[in-house]
Amino acid sequence: MSKAITLKQNTDFHRAYGRGKFRAAPAVITYAVRNRGFGCRIGITTSKKLGNAVERNRCRRIIRAAFSSISLQCSGNWDIVFVARHKTKSLKTGDIAPVMQRQLTELGVIRNKDGS
Numbered sequence: 001m002s003k004a005i006t007l008k009q010n011t012d013f014h015r016a017y018g019r020g021k022f023r024a025a026p027a028v029i030t031y032a033v034r035n036r037g038f039g040c041r042i043g044i045t046t047s048k049k050l051g052n053a054v055e056r057n058r059c060r061r062i063i064r065a066a067f068s069s070i071s072l073q074c075s076g077n078w079d080i081v082f083v084a085r086h087k088t089k090s091l092k093t094g095d096i097a098p099v100m101q102r103q104l105t106e107l108g109v110i111r112n113k114d115g116s
Helices: 010-019 053-073 086-090 093-107
Strands: 021-024 028-034 040-045 078-084
Touching: 010 028, 010 040, 010 078, 021 093, 028 093, 040 053, 053 078, 053 086, 053 093
Parallel strands: 040 078
Antiparallel strands: 021 028, 028 078
16 A cells, blocks of 8 residues: 555645535544645644544544555545544544545545446
């Protein structure tokens, strides 16, 4: 698996929040917006409300690992921002990956097998 291309600019995050579509679940919120040919890029945000730095970094690692397991299914050029929620701390990668896959399918990032 190759390393995911990450969003680093604040403007990219704000564009996803402002212009993108989103889906929310108790574990993670997903924002998605098309980009101009940069491939599928991801950004992860964790609030200080989640806990100390160790807990926030664990949430980021869990989300990154869950996305890497489904990243090959992404089609097109998208900027995706994942926002960790309080429940993320108590979950494992295997618990978040199906939620993330469902959200990305609803947003159109992942195409169904029938082409829709």
